[in-house]
Amino acid sequence: MKADIDPAAVPGDWVRSSEEDTATEMVYRRSSYPFPPSRGREALRLSADGTMIRAAVGATDLHRHRQGRWRLQDGILHLEFDGNEDAPRALDLVEASPARLAVKR
Numbered sequence: 001m002k003a004d005i006d007p008a009a010v011p012g013d014w015v016r017s018s019e020e021d022t023a024t025e026m027v028y029r030r031s032s033y034p035f036p037p038s039r040g041r042e043a044l045r046l047s048a049d050g051t052m053i054r055a056a057v058g059a060t061d062l063h064r065h066r067q068g069r070w071r072l073q074d075g076i077l078h079l080e081f082d083g084n085e086d087a088p089r090a091l092d093l094v095e096a097s098p099a100r101l102a103v104k105r
């Protein structure tokens with residue numbers, strides 16, 4: 001496991017903090033974080049039982065919710081969605097702490 005990855009910190013409600021993104025990383029914060037106003041943000045609810053819900057802003061500026069399962073393996077956060085609409089995603093975690101998730105772009 002990578003040194004900055006705390007597996008116990010991964011479950012929970014995470015919201016994309018695009019203001020903190022860099023050229024090499026995307027940042028997520030807990031939903032309780034004081035975000036500045038935004039038209040919409042991607043969000044992940046990663047439940048301890050391995051289920052998940054991903055909310056993403058759709059074409060009409062409304063959130064589109066997709067359910068599925070997640071797992072953490074060797075520092076990679078694997079997201080697999082129910083149905084055939086969304087391809088699985090593999091997010092290479094750079095940091096997982098109680099307050100912040102950072103993934104490689």
